[in-house]
Amino acid sequence: MTSTPGPEATNTPPPRNSAAPSSGALEAAGALPVVIVGAGLAGLTVALHLASQGQRVEVLAKRNLGEGATAWAQGGIVGVLGSDDSVESHVRDTQDAGAGLVDEQTARFIAENSAQAVGWLVDQGVPFSPDPDGPLGLHLTREGGHAVRRIAHAADATGKAIHDALLAKAQAHPLVTLRERWMAVDLITSRHVGQPEEGPRCYGVYALDIGAQRVETLPARAVVLATGGVGKVYRYTSNPETATGDGIAMAWRAGCRVANMEFIQFHPTCLYHPQERSFLITEALRGEGAVLRLPEGLPGGVGGSRFMPAHDERAELAPRDIVARAIDFEMKRHGVDHVWLDATHLGEAFLKEHFPTIHARCLSLGLDIAKQPIPVVPAAHYTCGGVVTDLSGRTDLPGLFAVGEATYTGLHGANRLASNSLLECVVIGRTCADGILNTPVAATAAVPSWDESLVEDADEQVVIAHNWDELRLLMWNYVGIVRTTRRLERALHRIQLLKGEIDDYYANFRVTRDLLELRNLVVCAELIVRSGLLRHESRGLHFSRDFPHTLPVSFPTVLTREARSLPR
Numbered sequence: 001m002t003s004t005p006g007p008e009a010t011n012t013p014p015p016r017n018s019a020a021p022s023s024g025a026l027e028a029a030g031a032l033p034v035v036i037v038g039a040g041l042a043g044l045t046v047a048l049h050l051a052s053q054g055q056r057v058e059v060l061a062k063r064n065l066g067e068g069a070t071a072w073a074q075g076g077i078v079g080v081l082g083s084d085d086s087v088e089s090h091v092r093d094t095q096d097a098g099a100g101l102v103d104e105q106t107a108r109f110i111a112e113n114s115a116q117a118v119g120w121l122v123d124q125g126v127p128f129s130p131d132p133d134g135p136l137g138l139h140l141t142r143e144g145g146h147a148v149r150r151i152a153h154a155a156d157a158t159g160k161a162i163h164d165a166l167l168a169k170a171q172a173h174p175l176v177t178l179r180e181r182w183m184a185v186d187l188i189t190s191r192h193v194g195q196p197e198e199g200p201r202c203y204g205v206y207a208l209d210i211g212a213q214r215v216e217t218l219p220a221r222a223v224v225l226a227t228g229g230v231g232k233v234y235r236y237t238s239n240p241e242t243a244t245g246d247g248i249a250m251a252w253r254a255g256c257r258v259a260n261m262e263f264i265q266f267h268p269t270c271l272y273h274p275q276e277r278s279f280l281i282t283e284a285l286r287g288e289g290a291v292l293r294l295p296e297g298l299p300g301g302v303g304g305s306r307f308m309p310a311h312d313e314r315a316e317l318a319p320r321d322i323v324a325r326a327i328d329f330e331m332k333r334h335g336v337d338h339v340w341l342d343a344t345h346l347g348e349a350f351l352k353e354h355f356p357t358i359h360a361r362c363l364s365l366g367l368d369i370a371k372q373p374i375p376v377v378p379a380a381h382y383t384c385g386g387v388v389t390d391l392s393g394r395t396d397l398p399g400l401f402a403v404g405e406a407t408y409t410g411l412h413g414a415n416r417l418a419s420n421s422l423l424e425c426v427v428i429g430r431t432c433a434d435g436i437l438n439t440p441v442a443a444t445a446a447v448p449s450w451d452e453s454l455v456e457d458a459d460e461q462v463v464i465a466h467n468w469d470e471l472r473l474l475m476w477n478y479v480g481i482v483r484t485t486r487r488l489e490r491a492l493h494r495i496q497l498l499k500g501e502i503d504d505y506y507a508n509f510r511v512t513r514d515l516l517e518l519r520n521l522v523v524c525a526e527l528i529v530r531s532g533l534l535r536h537e538s539r540g541l542h543f544s545r546d547f548p549h550t551l552p553v554s555f556p557t558v559l560t561r562e563a564r565s566l567p568r
Contacts, residue, residue, distance in 0.1 A: 031056075032056075032204075032219055032220055032221040033055075033056040033057055033058045033177070033220060033221065034046075034050055034055055034056070034057050034058070034220060034221050034222050034223075034224060034436055035057075035058050035060065035204060035205055035218050035220040035222075035223050035224070036057060036058070036059045036060065036223075036224040036226055037060050037184045037205065037223065037224065037225050037226060037227055037246070037247060038059075038060070038061070038068065038224075038225065038226030038227045038228060038247070038404070038406075039059050039060070039061035039065055039068060039167070039178065039226075040068035040069055040070035040071075040163065040226060040228060040404065040425070041070040041159070041162055041163060041166065041404070041422060041425040041426065041429070042070075042226035042403040042404030042405075042406075042425040042428075042429050043059055043224065043226030043403070043404075044059070044163070044166040044167060044169075044170050044429075045166065045403075045425055045426050045429025045430065045433075046224050046226065046393075046401075046403055046429045046432050046433050046436075047059050047170055047176050048124075048166065048169055048170060048173070048176070049429065049430050049433035049434070050175075050433045050436065050437070051170075051173045051175040051176050053433070053437055054175070055175065055221075055433075055436070055437060056175050056177075057175060057176050057177065058177045058179060058218065058220075059170065059176065059177065059178050059179065060179050060182040060183070060184060060205075060207055061178065061179065061180050061181070061182065062181065062182065062183035062184075062210070062242060062246075062513065063180075063181065063241065063242055064180060064181070065167060065178060065180055066163065066164075066167070067240055067241065067242055068163070068228065068240065068242050069159075069228045069229070069231075069239055069240055069242065069243055069405065070159045070160075070162065070163045070422075070425075071159050071160045071163045071164075071240075072159055072160075072238070072239070072240055072280065073158055073159025073160075073162075073421075073422060074156045074157060074158060074159065074280055074282035074284070074357065074358070075141075075143055075151060075153060075156075075158060075282045075283055075284045075418060075419050076141060076143075076151035076152050076153030076154075076158045076284070076419050076422070077117070077118060077121070077151065077152050077153075077158065077162070077419055077422040077423050077426070078090065078111075078114055078146075078150055078151060078152075078417075078419045078420055078422075078423045079114045079115055079117070079118035079135075079136075079138075079140070079150060079151075079152045079423075080111055080114045080115055080150060081114075081115055081118065081134075081135035081136060081138070081140065081150065081152070082134075082135050082140060082148060082149065082150060083135075084148050085148050085150050087108065087111045087112055089147055089148065090107075090111040090114070090150065091104065091107045091108050091111050092147075093145055093146055093147055093417055094107045094110075094111070094411065094413075094417045094420060095107060095413070096145065096319070097145040097319045097320075097413070097415050097416065097417035097418075098411075098412060098413020098414055098415055098416075098417070098540065099321075099413060099414035099415055099539050099540035099550075100413065100414065100539065100550075100554060101260070101410075101413035101414045101539070101540065101554060101555075101556055102410065102411065102412070102413035103409070103410025103411070103413075105410075106391065106409050106410040106411045107410075107411055109391055109427070110411055110420070110423060110424060110427050110428075113427045113430075114423055114427070116427075117423055117426035117427050117430075118136065118138075118152050119136065120426065120430075121162060121165070121426065122136065122138075124165050124166055124169055125165045125168070125169075126154065126161055126162050126165045126166075127154055127161055127165070128152050128153065128154050128158075128161070129152075129153055129154055129155055136152075138152045139152075139153070140152060140153075141153055141284050141287055141288070141354075142284075142287040142317075143283045143284055143286075143287045143317075143418035143419055144283050144286060144287065144314075144316070144317045144318060144319055144320060144323065144418055145317070145318070145319045145320075145417045145418055146287075146417070146418065146419075151284065151287075151418075151419045153284065155353075155354065155355070155356055155357065156282050156284065156285075156354065156355040156356065156357045156358055157356075157357045158422070159422070162422065179207075179209075181209070181210040181211050182207050182208065182209055182210065183207060183208045183210060183246070183513055183516060184205045184206070184207050184208075184227075184246060184247075184250060185205070185206040185207060185208055185215055185450075185511060185516060186205070186206050186250055186253065186254075187202050187204075187205055187206075187223060187250050187251075187253075187254045187397075187400065188202065188203045188204040188205060188206060188217070188219070188447050189201070189202055189203065189254050189255075189397065190203075192447055192448060193445040193446065193447050193448075199398075200255070200397060200398065201397060201398040201399040201400075201442060202220075202222070202223050202254065202397050202398070202399035202400035203219060203220070203399065203445055203447055204217065204218050204219040204220040204223060204447065205218050205220065205223055206218070206450050208511055208512075208513065208516065210513050213510075213512075215450040215452070215511065216450070217447060217449050217450060219447060220399075221399075221436070221441060221442075222399050222400070222401055222436045222439070223399065223400050223401070224393065224401045224402065224403060224432060224436075225246075225247030225250065225251060225387065225395075225400070225401070225402040225403070225406050225407075226247070226402070226403050226404050226406065227242075227245075227246040227247030227248075227404075227406045228242060228243050228247075228383075228404065228405045228406060229243050229245065229382060229383030229386075229405040229406065230243060230244065230245035230248065230264075230383050230521070230524040230528070231243040231380045231381065231382075231383070232244045232245075232472070232517075232521060233245065233380070233471065233472060233475050233521050233524055233525050233528070234264075234379075234380035234472060234475050234476050234480070235472045235473050235475070235476035236270070236277065236377070236378075236379045236380065236476060237278060237379050237380040237381070238267050238270045238278055238279075238280040238379045238380070238381045239278070239380065239381070240278070244517040244520050244521050244524075245383075245406075245520050245521055245523070245524035246516070246517070246520045247386075247387065247402060247406035248261075248383075248386050248387055248406050248520075248523075248524055248527070249519070249520035249521075249523040249524055250520070251387040251395060251397070251400065251402065251406075252387075252523060252527065252561070253523070254397055254400065255396065255397060255561055256387050256388065256395045256396045256397055256400070257387075257388040257396055257558055257559065257560050258385065258386065258387055258388065258408070258527055258558075258559045259385050259386070259388050259408040259556045259557060259558045259559065260384055260385030260386075260408050260412075260413075260414070260531065260556050260557055261383075261385040261386070261524070261527040261528045261530075261531040261557070261559070262385070262528060262531035262532040262534075262535055262541075262542045262557060263383075263384035263385055263412070263413075263414050263415065263540055263541040263542055264380055264382075264383060264384070264528065264541060265320055265321065265324075265380075265381050265382035265383075265384055265415060265416050265541050266320070266321075266324040266378040266379060266380055266381055266480075266481050266541070267280060267283075267320060267324070267378065267379055267380075267381030267382070268283075268292075268320055268323040268324045268326075268327050268376070268378050269281040269282075269283070269285075269286075269292075269327075269341050269374075269376040269377075269378075270376060270377055270378065270379035270381075271361075271362070271365075271374065271375070271376060272337065272338035272375040272376055272377045273365055273367075273375065275365055276361070276365060278379070279361060280379075280381070281341060281358060281374055281376055282355070282358065283320070283418050284354075284355075285341065285343055285355060285358065286316040286317065286341070287317065288343075288346060288350075288354065289343070289345070289346055290316065290341050290342060290343035290346065291306050291308070291315075291316055291341075291342050292306065292307060292308050292316055292323075292326075292327065292339055292340065292341055292342070292376075293305060293306050293307070293339065293340045293341075293342050293373060294307060294330060294334060294336070294339060294340070295334075295336050295338065295339065295340060295375075298334050298336070302334075304340075307326065307330050307339075308323065308326060311325075311326040311329075312326070319415055319417070320381075320415065320416075320418065321414075321415045321540055321541045321543075324378040324481055325481055325482070325543060327339050327376075327377070327378050328378060328481045328482060331377070337377070338375040338376060338377045339375075339376060339377075340373035340374065340375060340376070341373060341374045341376045342373040342374075343355075343369055343370075343373075343374070344369070344370060344371060344372065344373065346370075347370065348370035348371075351369060351370050352370075355369075362374060378481060382405065382412075382416050382421060383405055383406075384408075384412040384413070384414070384415065384416050384540075384541060385408045385412075385531070385557075386402070386405065386406045386407040386408045387402045387406055387407050387408060388407075388408050388558065389401070389402050389403075389407045389408065389409055389428075390409075391409065391428065391431055392428075392431045392432055392434065392435030393407070393428055393429075393431065393432030393435060394435060398442070399442060401432050401435065401436060403425060403428050403429050403432050404421075404424065404425045404428075404429075405421060407428075408556070409424065409428065410556070411424055413540065414539045414540020414541055414542065415540035415541050452510055455507075455508055455509055455510050456508070456509060456510065457509065457510055458505070458509040458510065458512070458515070461514070463501075463505060464505070464512075464514050464515055464518055465514075467498055467501060467502060467518060467522075468514070468518050468521070470494075470498065471495070471498055471518070471521060471522060471525060472521075474490075474491055474494055474495075475491065475525055475528070478490055478491040479491050479525075479528060479529055479532065481543065482543050482544075482545065483532055483542070483543065483544050483545070484544065484545045484546055485533065485544070485546045488529050488532050488533050489533070491525075491529050492526065492529045492530065492533070495522060495525050495526050495529060496526070498522055499522045499523070499526065502515075502518055502519050502522050503519075506519055527559060530559060531557045531559060532544075534557050535547075535557055536551075537549060537550055537551045537554060538550060539551075539554060
């Protein structure tokens with residue numbers, strides 16, 4: 001597969017900040033903070049490393065500090081720690097899961113730094129599940145796609161344990177300022193400051209103080225996008241409300257390349273329950289022996305039978321894309337709304353010890369997982385593509401860095417290996433901080449303040465709600481686990497119409513969080529669909545009925561705002 005042409009630059013509304021530049025230059029660039037957009041593991045890792053070396057940091061969290069995706073992560077973080085493990089083994093498993101699109105240099109770098117990353121988290125006070133006989137005194141578990149046990153975890157709530165520990169460190173550090181309920185509107189770039197002589201770069205962000213409903217100008221030494229993925233572009237997702245693709249959309253509007261957006265990972269097992277639509281049932285449960293079964297009462301006596309061995313020799317331990325497609329196939333084949341994940345044979349004591357969060361949450365909903373199987377469905381879970389960066393988080397725009405799920409480093413390829421995501425945040429978070437500190441401080445520039453003199457308050461919020469619902473439903477129906485060219489083309493046509501409506505709304509009314517999130521989601525939806533249309537094969541997380549075979553040679557799908565092919 002040859003490299004793919006990017007879409008033409010789309011029309012965007014005129015800048016909202018059209019006032020004349022404020023008098024005088026910004027404060028001395030060396031005294032400027034680094035502004036980090038996002039307060040999850042990626043953002044806090046960068047913040048703590050920068051602050052430890054004397055750099056002032058401002059971290060923006062668009063909701064409450066604990067509401068990001070990190071706190072929702074259950075499984076754990078990869079660490080090549082055991083005597084039965086090796087960097088080569090981890091790289092090989094990452095490549096196998098990534099279906100031929102993993103960048104080997106990136107995978108090796110991440111694996112080589114995995115032990116250091118886990119050790120750093122231990123030093124920050126993360127209470128991983130202990131094992132006196134385990135490496136570093138930690139209990140290691142196994143998840144789908146891994147050859148050995150190499151997942152350090154804190155029971156079944158690893159993300160929360162990590163986030164709580166790092167958040168406490170950040171809150172206690174005098175050089176870290178945490179701004180809760182602040183949302184980035186857009187990046188301040190050279191087009192705002194009159195194209196200075198040193199060329200394009202990022203100078204900061206415009207950010208909405210949601211409580212005060214006021215947009216502020218935040219100049220910065222550097223900006224780090226740590227905004228997470230795009231799960232909320234789909235109707236069903238395991239992601240929190242924050243996963244609206246803000247960083248990807250802002251970087252795209254600023255001219256950065258975006259890659260592999262067609263590869264959206266659908267987690268195979270999200271709880272199917274009317275009162276709990278986003279609760280993830282961790283893959284580690286299957287790693288410990290839980291099996292997938294069809295619901296009882298199906299014709300032909302197949303109800304209750306196990307089905308994964310018929311789809312892959314690794315059965316429930318196959319990579320997530322295979323398991324998700326198998327569940328989707330069986331649900332459509334038998335006309336059922338869900339399948340069962342059966343962990344009853346593991347015993348109540350084992351489940352309470354190793355999966356206390358899942359056991360307690362399900363019990364609160366009337367499901368005793370020690371006595372009955374768990375109803376599950378696939379749901380949008382992880383964005384394997386994003387803003388193109390190097391191994392120090394640098395983007396195409398000087399002064400702009402990105403870390404975590406918002407990025408494409410080449411690690412995940414066409415499908416993310418379980419628990420590599422938290423590892424990537426910690427490893428690249430450290431190198432990103434080093435990259436910022438090792439980059440010469442740019443010259444100062446005067447930037448205009450945000451101007452709302454030509455806009456007014458929105459007259460009908462129902463427009464936003466309607467477009468939000470329509471976008472997520474059409475993405476679920478047309479751009480889901482199994483795709484066709486016709487569905488993608490229909491989705492793209494409607495997305496372009498929605499985008500025009502949203503851009504017009506944005507240009508005429510004062511911004512709100514809902515409007516900004518919708519504006520970012522529709523950009524990301526277009527990137528996902530365009531990427532899918534450009535991939536004429538089925539690979540990893542992208543499965544097309546029109547192109548069911550995998551090509552012998554393939555490359556990442558790289559989109560650029562310039563209408564030309566990217567040489568490779």
